[in-house]
Amino acid sequence: MNAIACQVVSIEALTPVVSKVLLAPSAPVHFSAGQYLQLCITATDKRPFSIASIPEQTLLELHIGTPEGDSWSSSAMHHLRQQHALAAPVQIEVGLGQAQWQTDSDRPVILLAGGTGFSYVYSIAMAIAAANQDKPVFLYWGVRTKEALYYQAELEQWAATNSKFRFIPVVQQATAAWSGRTGLVHEAVLEDFVSLDAYDIYMAGPFAMAGVAREAFAEQGGHREQMFADAFAYI
Ligand SMILES: Cc1cc2nc3c(=O)[nH]c(=O)nc-3n(C[C@H](O)[C@H](O)[C@H](O)COP(=O)(O)OP(=O)(O)OC[C@H]3O[C@@H](n4cnc5c(N)ncnc54)[C@H](O)[C@@H]3O)c2cc1C
Structure with a gap:
């Protein structure tokens, strides 16, 4: 190359x-x-x-x-x-990489980011918006402390103006100042969806997160061939 x-x-x-x-x-x-x-x-x-x-x-x-x-x-x-x-x-x-956005899929999308894995899901969320694809997109961003949500305001604004886009920040080590979701980010997804059968799932973050999320999502109906992460090549 x-x-x-x-x-x-x-x-x-x-x-x-x-x-x-x-x-x-x-x-x-x-x-x-x-x-x-x-x-x-x-x-x-x-x-x-x-x-x-x-x-x-x-x-x-x-x-x-x-x-x-x-x-x-x-x-x-x-x-x-x-x-x-x-x-x-x-x-x-x-x-x-092999985990790029699947442009021809009409399935709804779950984007799962751990920490700076946000970079990857941000690109995909923007690409879906730029293509005017009218399908549900759920962006979960897990961080250790709320200060790490560096694009929070922009994403909340985005969600406020696009009914198909949902932004769910998840703080692992929350203080009293945080009133949103807490815990590990993939666990928030498991809590919110009875079945992951219908979804394309894109994920990036610590390799350990990608590993446990893939297994847990598969147990909850997610299809391995509809889960995308370059971390899978490393684990
Ligand atoms: C192809 C590729 C691209 C990469 N691109 C980047 C990049 O653009 N920028 C960059 O900085 N690094 C990049 N990396 C390196 C690596 O992916 C990052 O170091 C990693 O995402 C860092 O995460 P973090 O420390 O921000 O997350 P952390 O702060 O460690 O974790 C964030 C959240 O992830 C979840 N999580 C963490 N550990 C676990 C676990 N054991 N089980 C379940 N959930 C967990 C939790 O919800 C936690 O709050 C890349 C690596 C590869 C292979």
């Missing part, structure tokens, strides 16, 4: 541990909503990141989490910051 040079347009803190990165490709890029890119730090050191934007947008948007002690994503962020400061390009490979 050919690498494409990109300028790092901006790096913005979404939370103390998640950064939004905008990249401007030097040539047209081809990908489907829900695919990921690889940041090529060297010819052999490549790190995958979900693309939060959709193909219709000019810039590529990434959401990169760098929790304490995570050298995997920290070194990717270090590379991006360094190149940004030097106004030098980064190299990416784009259009990777």
